[in-house]
Amino acid sequence: MKRIAVFTSGGDAPGMNACIRAVVRTAVYHGIEVYGIMRGYSGMIKGEFVRLDSASVANTIQKGGTILKSARSQKFMTKEGRQQAFDQLVNNGIEGLVAIGGNGTFTGATLFEQEFGIPTVGAPGTIDNDLFGTDYTIGYDTAVNTALEAIDKIRDTADSHDRCFFVEVMGRDSGYIAIPCAIGGGAEIVMIPETQMSTEAVIDSLQNSWRRSKTSFIVVVAEGEEEGNAHTVAQRVKEAIPELDTRVTIIGHIQRGGAPSAADRMLASQIGIAAVEGLLNGMRNVMAGIVDRKLVYTPFSDTINKKKLINQSFMRMVEILSV
């Protein structure tokens, strides 16, 4: 392998640049050429390739977002789109890919490899942490810390005014972000898709605490909570306990940005190195991840089909710590 390319795809995550940097420098270290593809599969189809060297990624490790940008590509879902992407890669002499993203990205890469034989090694770049094959995804630790800093600020005002705040954090299918936000933020209750706590149970719990003359509360709600988002839950609680002064904060997209944390820079760097060395060792259709502090390569078929379960003991922690 003489020349590889790297791209980011799906939602951006802090640490993506640290991973790109590691990919580039590892390629340089091993004497192979490396290109960046702008805007993921969309740029691959259009041929938006940029030659990268060691200096191209200087001073990027601390930057949020992705210098290669990200975009969705409907066209790559079609055979015709993938054919165009393949032609672009061939024309540019690119023999292997590092794809930084999530399962949507890896699904595309799997299909692409089956049809055209271009090998891809994946890097788990998503704040959601819901990828099988790695303990943590790139961006997760930063997103949690960002949300937690916001909750620390909200607690100031919740305490000052004896209020009940419903704080919605990201996490479409899982409570990975919500759990440490709740435990670290000293929240009384956490609502996540995995446990399906009913709004009635939330109301009961708040009423009990209110009677014990607790007057300020934080309830962390995961975005993908089936019982409804933070506004819906707050509305129903307000109806049931009118004397409660409720407020809602949706932390939202600020969780995606910002300088990556130390842990995310380490993880992104480890995985970026591993992805390139995996490609050089002939791997394909696998994602590089860290499980129990050890590097592992997991087939895309497993990252896509297997579910990473949340540690059930965390729910018990919320219960004990809000005693």
Place this chain on the structure above:
Amino acid sequence: MKRIAVFTSGGDAPGMNACIRAVVRTAVYHGIEVYGIMRGYSGMIKGEFVRLDSASVANTIQKGGTILKSARSQKFMTKEGRQQAFDQLVNNGIEGLVAIGGNGTFTGATLFEQEFGIPTVGAPGTIDNDLFGTDYTIGYDTAVNTALEAIDKIRDTADSHDRCFFVEVMGRDSGYIAIPCAIGGGAEIVMIPETQMSTEAVIDSLQNSWRRSKTSFIVVVAEGEEEGNAHTVAQRVKEAIPELDTRVTIIGHIQRGGAPSAADRMLASQIGIAAVEGLLNGMRNVMAGIVDRKLVYTPFSDTINKKKLINQSFMRMVEILSV
């Protein structure tokens, strides 16, 4: 004057604790006793008084929120409520008050002084900065910095995805928070109550930029914008320019919390000292403020009735800087 009391009222603001601390220590310095009243006028009526000394406020200067808590009091709006409050003050030997809050607080204090003769000196504690009689209010600088840090994170993801973000910041009646957020956040457009920019003008401006192939945008919207809040504006823009990938972030209550900035600690400390020394010098019904770096006392009637106008040159700055 042998004994005074201090309380916070209205929305909490970072730096209120620094101001309480300055009030307490200035009282101690001048050899007078000082009490804290919990929950503003509500606690005054109920007699929730706490003796404070120098040690009570140790390690509070950096804390967000207010250690004396804040609450609204319907009862203080009634003659009967104010009578009860006066009785409580008399019973506790309190001869003067420092009220940290905004115009609602000062209106109550004015009435209270007229009826019962208890002197109050006010301190401008509100993130909104819309108080005549001081260049900056306590909490404003911190709130702006908090919002700006959020916008910095949003810019990461706006750039990575070529998106248009509508970011709503606090400011019910004015653009004081929105303006520095827009200028400091590198926003293309700012919508504030003072200028009544139409949504059509926003659409025009975005369309123009889009045609010049600019692809990511930040539009800062003040909460009290008459054209509607960020969601409404974003909705109408999306209808007019469907190819624009729009997103909305409401920064919300996190702007109220957090450790106060250096400027807010300085301002809160200066004003806390000035409030006590004003009381000792026989002042009443005035707010201590800093105008052009000099201490001034402004009658409550002026802080309530006069409007502090936003510097019009700031709108021109947004225009020049987004060229």
Place this chain on the structure above:
Amino acid sequence: MKRIAVFTSGGDAPGMNACIRAVVRTAVYHGIEVYGIMRGYSGMIKGEFVRLDSASVANTIQKGGTILKSARSQKFMTKEGRQQAFDQLVNNGIEGLVAIGGNGTFTGATLFEQEFGIPTVGAPGTIDNDLFGTDYTIGYDTAVNTALEAIDKIRDTADSHDRCFFVEVMGRDSGYIAIPCAIGGGAEIVMIPETQMSTEAVIDSLQNSWRRSKTSFIVVVAEGEEEGNAHTVAQRVKEAIPELDTRVTIIGHIQRGGAPSAADRMLASQIGIAAVEGLLNGMRNVMAGIVDRKLVYTPFSDTINKKKLINQSFMRMVEILSV
């Protein structure tokens, strides 16, 4: 067991309060009484005990330092001192201890248990991360992030002025803090006790880069580096490469303070719960830790005598990433 006590000892670390909070609430949850001992063994000898309940630790999870304070005790090194400590515990009806600290603390606890039979379960509270029996110690993640934020700021000025900065981070016996600071901070070189890189090698490396017209550098130096501290190394480099504009920054004690990171709050909470539940299950002379995301109890004799080795692959990472 009806009543236990918790104390912090040794250097303070962010997350100690989160751990104290978890200890207190777990005790309450299990229906046992809990006391805090001020100033570690010193306060134990003097009988500085404070009754704690759930509310005592409200709003402490985000606080740096330790609300129970910490101190060294020469007296506890003597049999007489330990006898006094034992008498105080007996007089206060305390049957078990949770000690948050490092190996010095655990050594004392072991001796104490052998002589007087009071069981202790330890919690690894130190920013240094050099404790066998846990992947990470409480405070480590925060300290690394604090140092890294400082390095991010230093890089701004290093780049602007084409300078070579020698940044000294904490870590008396190991490079645990220095390694992620170097990788995450984009440093060119890291000097840690474990590898004993000579100053000559540093000079060689800088000279090579200088010749390739690289002009700004960051060298991370662990405090306990045998070749000398940052000032010594910088001095010798300056003598060898006079054209290099060198500067030194000792990050120092700021690494010990600040709000704990999300990871440290989680870890501290998990370990605090585990420590109390370990005591209740009859454990003694063990430290609660998390290894590969699983809770483990390690005998104090192992935490004291076994060495936790740094991952050698990290040194290779620094080499690849600074290519």
Place this chain on the structure above:
Amino acid sequence: MKRIAVFTSGGDAPGMNACIRAVVRTAVYHGIEVYGIMRGYSGMIKGEFVRLDSASVANTIQKGGTILKSARSQKFMTKEGRQQAFDQLVNNGIEGLVAIGGNGTFTGATLFEQEFGIPTVGAPGTIDNDLFGTDYTIGYDTAVNTALEAIDKIRDTADSHDRCFFVEVMGRDSGYIAIPCAIGGGAEIVMIPETQMSTEAVIDSLQNSWRRSKTSFIVVVAEGEEEGNAHTVAQRVKEAIPELDTRVTIIGHIQRGGAPSAADRMLASQIGIAAVEGLLNGMRNVMAGIVDRKLVYTPFSDTINKKKLINQSFMRMVEILSV
């Protein structure tokens, strides 16, 4: 005037990039061309000119350091050097300069204008705030906040261990940085060049507090303090009060870096606009500044020769607030 150039000189300061950005966009707004000169006068002599347009400064407002870099130039001190610089400007068609820096920079510009007639308008870019002609310099507010955040962390550990910390902040000739750090950081004592407090007075004050059983202290020392730096003072205090557990932290170069605060971005933007519009209006040998919230242009001869005095009431504040 058809073409101007901008450069940064002297120590870097947060907000320099925001100022460069404002200069560039104001030039574009007024239809004139703008170049960046790398490395100040040094790059001017060597002809390191870069054409800048609106996009060149996109996404720079939040960045620390200076994208144009800064350097000292011995050569510009010579007539020959200035002749070369002039030739370069003439060859590149540059008719006016915006110099972002301090008095060293302005002294050079004055001489340059006298000899060669090239007009310069200055922008006060230095963290030190010791420039006559502006209430605040670009970078000052950020530097103070950075130092204060460090002191907040140090207070955690000072309190936990009952220690006395001597914290040295920047400020070679003045206490501008030290004063708000002391007031905002809740320090007991501040030592600044302007007041020449003797170390004996510091010892007296600490001994008095120690006797009143205060056990943790923060003493803020300005870098340029005549009585010696933090290490010297700490050493002498330790000798006089051996029971005090003293520690020293030099905050150092981290004060120069980091994302500029909201106030610094506003100030830098205002001044950048004013500098260009000043040049276009025929000004020369003046610095644009903000005094009492109004734009003023001050002759370089005044910024260099007049001294901006520190507000003496601030010293009284430290005394009252540490009561």
